[in-house]
Amino acid sequence: MKKKKKKNSTRTGILEKTRSGSGFVRSEDGDIYIDRSNIGGAMHGDRVRVDLLPPQFWGRNPEGIVDKILERSSREIVGTYHRGKRSDMVIPDDRRNSDNILVRRSASKSARDGDRVVCVITRYPGRKSLAEGRVTEIIARRGEVGGEIRAMIRAAGLKVRFPARCEAEAAMKAKQIITPEDIAARRDLREKTIITIDGADSKDLDDAVSIDRLYNGNYLLGVHIADVSHYVSAGSHLDREAMCRGNSVYLLTQVIPMLPKSLSNGICSLFEGVDRLTLSCEMEIDGNGNIVNHDIYESVINNKARMIYDDVSDILEHHDEALTRRYQQIYSSLLLMEELAEILREKRKRSGSIDFDFDEADITLGEREIPVDISIAPRRTANRMIEEFMLAANRTVAEHFYQFETPFVYRVHEKPDPAKIMELRQFLAGFGIDLRGSADNVHPAELNRILDLVHGKPEENIVSTVLLRSMTKAYYSTECAGHFGLAFHYYCHFTSPIRRYPDLIDHRIIKSFLRGSVPAGVLKKYRRSAEQAAEIASQTERQAQELERDVEKMKKAQYMKDHIGEIHDGIISGVTGFGIYVQLPNTVEGMIRLSDLNDDYYIFEAEKYRLIGERTRRIFALGDRITIEVLNADPDERQIDFGLAERDG
Template structure:
C-alpha cells in the first residue's frame, strides 16, 4: 500500500506541473472538456449519463429526445471501453461519439467526446494517509481506480481506515486523479456499525434531522405517554368531528422490535353472520402540517428505511415512536375504515371517518401465532379478553385470502433473511424470517383496507395517489414461458395479455418443489416494478383495478398525503382551486416517492449483501447444501437455505469441460454428460468471501 501511495504521489505531482496553459483556461466549476480531432465532427453523437463498472468499462444511458420518439436502437445503452472513458467519472453527463461498427449487430459502442457536467460532488470512502499527503478510496465500486487525492491541510483530523466524505474540489483530467477535501468523518476505523453508516451516507441518506424539523416535532408532540409525568389528555378541540372508539377492543399486532405502530385492528361478528372489520391508522397528518419543515423533509425522504439493526425514519422519533405510534394504553388520533364483509370476502358496506382509539393490547406476531397454531394455553389465558376476537380475525383472514386466490392474486412466498448482529456489529446468525399466521392476518386486513379506500376515492374523482403495477411485457413473459417449460410447466394462452391467475396457478404448482424459489424469483424478475401514480391503472400482481397505500403514514409519504386528502373530503370537500393544488402535490409525491422507494430498496439490498458476505467470511472451508438458483456464462449461483447466495465458477469444475446451454438454463459435461441446471440440489464448499465487493465464491464439495 505504501509503495502504491508513493508511486501515485510521484506521478500525480509530476502531472500537476504540466500544461499550465490548460489550467489557466479552465475556470473554476467548469468541467474539463476533452477535445477531439476534427475528423469526428461529422460523426453521430449522443448525450447521456455514464454508469461505470468496477472492471473499468462503462455504459452511457442516452437522454430521451424531445424532438422525436426514439427507436429501440436509440434507447439502448452505449458501451464505453475503459480506454475510451477519457477521464469521465460515474454519474457524469457526457457526450459520446458513436462507433461506426456495432457489436453483435445489436449493441452500440462509443468514445466519450466531452464531459458536459459532473454528476458527483462528494464521495464516501476509506481514508489512507502518508506524512505529506493522503487519498480517499471510494467505497462505491462504480468509482473504481478513482482515488481522490487529499492535501494534508484538508484531512480534517482523519486517520487511516476512517470512513469519510470527501468533497471534490478538482475533477480528473488527462490522467490526473480528482482532488478533494474531507468534509465529514462518518466513523472511525473499527467503530461498531461504521460499515453500515458509511453505506447510508453513500446513498445520501441521514438518520438525523435538520434542527428546524426537530423543533417542529418537539412542538407538536406535547401529549406524553399515560403514566408519565406531565401527561396531557387529547385536547377537547382535537376530539371535534371524531368518532370515539376508546371503549372498543382494539389491538395492534406487530413485530417484537417494532416501535412505530401505525395500524390497529378491531373485529365484530354481526347477527347476520358478516364480519365488521375496523382498520385504524395513525392520524399522522394531524401533526405534520402541510408544507411545514417536517412535511418537506418527509416528502424528500419518501419512506423509512430498515437496515438490519438500524432505521432511517421518515419522521422524527418524537412522532414515529411517540405521539403518532398507537401504543398500548394511551389515547391516539386515528383515521379509520369500518368494513362489513360477508362470507365470500365481499365488502358489502364501508365507512371512512376520523376517530380516537385506545389500544387494549400491544400484541406481537409470535404470540398471536402461537395462540392460533399451537393453542398456547398460557397466552390464551393471558389474553382471554380478546381471544375470541383473534379467532374471528383468523376466520376472516382465511376468507379474504381465498377471495384473492380465486381472482388470481400472486402470493410470492419468498424466504426473507433475518440477520443477527452482536455488540460489535458482527453477523452471528443468518436465518430465514418466519411468515406465520398472525403476519398473514395483518397482511390480508391491510390489503382489503387499501383496496376499499382506493375504489372509494377513485369514484369521487378527487386527486389521489394510487399504487400501480402494470402487466408484464410480452417479451419477458415469452422468456418466462420458455424457462418454466424446462420444468415441464406449460403456459397456455397469449402472453401479450396474460392473466395473473395463470401465474398464480404456476406458483401453486411449484409449491414445495426444490425449484420453487427459483421459479418464484424468475417470475418476479419478469414483472414490472410497482410505482405510485395519480392515475388508477390497476395492480396486476394483486389482480385488482383499485389499489393504494393507506395503512402506513408513519413510514410512507404516499399514505400521509392521501390521509390529508381524505380528511379534507370528510370535512366538507375541496374547492376547484384546492383540487388543482392537491393534484399537483399528489403528482409530485408519486414521482418522488417512487424514486425514494427504489433508492431505499437498493440500500437495503446492499446492507444485506454486506452482512451476508461478512458472515460467510467466518465460514471459509465449510460445506453446505443448497439449490442452483441462477445460470450464467461464467458459472452458476447456489442459494443456501438461509438465503445466502454464492457463485460456483465454471473453471472450478475440474472433472469435465462444461458447455453452457442458455436456452435450457444449464451446463452439461462434454465427456460425462453431467448436468447442472436450475433447481438442482448441490453440496458446496465456501471458497472466498470478499466483503469489500460483496462477492461470495463457492466450489462443489468433494464427494466422499
C-alpha cells in the same frame, strides 16, 4: 483535412464504471461499452458524449470513446481512507466506482488508515491523472461498530438527522393533548376492543384492528390508522422534509424515519392504554369474503392490547395456554380475526391474486453487530392475518375515492411485458410446466397456478424468483391503473402514514372530503401535491430497497467470513455469462466464477438459463441442486465466492 463524422456516430448517456476501470454508457439507443483506455477523465455517473467506434471493432456491444464530459455526477465521494508512503487515497465504497481520490496529508482532516470518510473532489481526473480531493467528514473510525452501515447510509445520500426546525416543530406537536373539541369532531371508539399486532421491536405503531360478528352473521372489520395528518400540516417544515424522504428506511441495526421520533415513536404511535387520533375504515364482510358495505371516518381510539406477531401466532397455531390466559379478554376476537383472514385469503386467491411466499433472511447479530446466525424468517399466522386486513382496507379506500374522482395517490402494478412472459414460458418448459394463455394478456390467476404447482418442491424458490423477475415494478401514480399482482382494479397505500408519504397525502385528501365539499382551488393544490408525492415516493422507495438489500448482502458476507472452507448444498439461483449464482438454504447467495470451472469450456445459453460444457456436455441450469465450498467473503464488496465441491460418500 478533418474527416467528417458519419451521421448518428455520437451518443449521449450516463457512464457506469466497473472496478476494472472500463464501463458502459447507458443511452436511449442502448448500452455502449467503453474500454478503460477510452474513458479519459470521466467518472462513474457522469453524463457524457460518446463517439462510436466502427462496427468491426465492436464485441457483444457497440463500443465507443468518451468525447466530452457533459455533466459531472457528484463532487462528494464516500469511501475508505488509505495511507501510503508517498500519497494517501480515498477508495470509493461504491463497487461501481473505480476512481480513487488522491488526498494530500494536509487535507486529510486527521483521517487514519481504514477510516470511513467523505471526500470532496477538488480536481477531477484527467486522461493520465487521478482525481484529487479533501476529507470533509469522518463517518467512522476503522473497526468502529456500525461504521459500515453509517457509511452506506451516507453514500446513499440519506439523512439520519432532521433539520433543527423540523425537530423543534415536531417537539411542539408532540406536546399537544387531545381536546374535548377533537373528540367531539370524531367517532369515539375508546370503549371498543381495538388492538395492535406488530413486531416485538416495533416502536412506530400506525395500524390497529377490531372485529365483531354482526346479527346477520357477517363480520365487521375495523382498520384504524394513526392520524398523522393532524400533526403534520401541509407545507410545514415537517411536511416538506417528509416528502423529500418519501418513506422510512428499515435497516438491520437502525431505522431512518420519515418523521422525527417524537412523532413516529411518540404522539402518532398507537400505544396501549393511550387515547390516539385515527382515521378508520370499517368494512362489513360476508362469509364469501365480499365487502358488502364500508364506512370511512375520523375517530379516536384507545388500544386495549399491544400484541406481537409471535405471541398471537403461538395462541392461534399452538393454543399456548399461558398466553391464552394472559389475553383471555381478546381471545375470542383473535379467533374471529383468524377465521376472517382465511376467508379473505381464499377470496383473493380465487380472484387470481399472486401470493409470493419468498424465504426472507432472519439475521441475528452478536457482539460488535457481527452476524452469529442466519435463518429463514417465519411468515406466521398473525403476520398473514394483518397483511390481509391491510390489503382489504387499502383496496376499499382506493375504490371509494376513485368513484368520487378525487385527486389521489394510487399504488399501481402494470401487466408484465409480453417478451418477459415469453421468456418465462420457455424457462417453465424446462420444468415440464405449461404456461397457458397469450403472452400479451396473461392473467395473474395463471401465474398463481404455477406457484401452486411448485409449492413444496425443490424448485419452488427458483420458479418464484424467475416469475417475480418477469413482473414489472410497482410504483405510485395519480392514475388508478390497477394492481396486476394482487388482481385488484383499485389499490392504494392508506395504512402506514408514519412511514410512507403517499399514505399521508391520501389521509389529507380523505379528511377534506369527509368534512364537506372541497373548493376547486384546493382540489388543484391536492392534484399537484399528489403528483409530486407519487413521483418522489416511487424514487425514494427504490433507493431504500437498494440500500436495504446492500446492507443485508454486507451482513451475509460478514457471516460467511467465519465459514470459509465449509461444504454446503445449495440451488443454482442465477446463471450468467461470467458465472453461477448459488443460494444456500439460509438465503445466503454466492457465485461460482466461470473462470473457476476449469474441467471444461462452458457455453452460456441465456435462453435456457444454463451453462453447458463443450466437451463433457455437463449442464449447470437454473434450479439445479449443487454442492459448493465457501472460498471467500468480502463484506466491503458485498460478495461471496463459492467453488464446486463434492460430498464424500
